[in-house]
Amino acid sequence: MPIEPASPSATVPDWSREEKSALEWSPSRSLLASLRSYQRWKARGVLGWLPTKIAVLRHRFWSIITGCEIPLNTQVGGGLVMPHPNGVVIHPACTIGPNCLIFQQVTLGNRGSEGKEGVPVIGGYVDIGAGAKILGAVTIGDHAVIGANSVVLVDVPSGATAIGVPARIILPDGGGV
Secondary structure, eight states, X not given: OOOOOOOXXXXXXXXXXXXXXXXXXXXXXXXXXXXXXXXXXXXXXXXXXXXXXXXXXXXXXXXXXXXXXXXXXXXXXXXXXXSSOTTOEEOTTOEEOTTOEEOTTOEEEOSSTTSTTOOOXXXXXXXXXXXXXXXXSOEEOTTOEEOTTOEEOSOBOTTOEEETXXXXXXXXXXXXX
8 A cells, every 4th residue: 555645744844845956957946045045144143244245146146037026034934946936026024934836927915005904924835826916914824725816815724725816715625715
């Protein structure tokens, strides 16, 4: 009887998802490495001044290559995977949990022009489909799935799926909200 693999954790980062070899061309992983480097050196204060500046330059380079906008102070959990990072825009105050998957053209941001609406909080092991928009003070639960091109304006419970414009929530038991 075959053993089924365990479901990826929504709380413990799988850092192997962000690893890349020295010769591998992986712009999204390089962008994340520059973000991690910046945050690590910034935490060291004055001792990290020069490496922080270098990390900023690396981040700018990889942001241009990927066409992805993830500010340096964004809290991103370990194990993030972005197979096609082009057009991904993330608000600097947004929080992303560990082991998430974000496809191209995703926007995580606020709804108001002055930003008073708040920003999304993404749980662990959340899959966000291509072109999805998650806007405002929305909480996405662990193991949730956001369908491609969905516009999420309400909270999505753990394990639920959000699809459509505006998003309709489908619960794990098949019922809707």
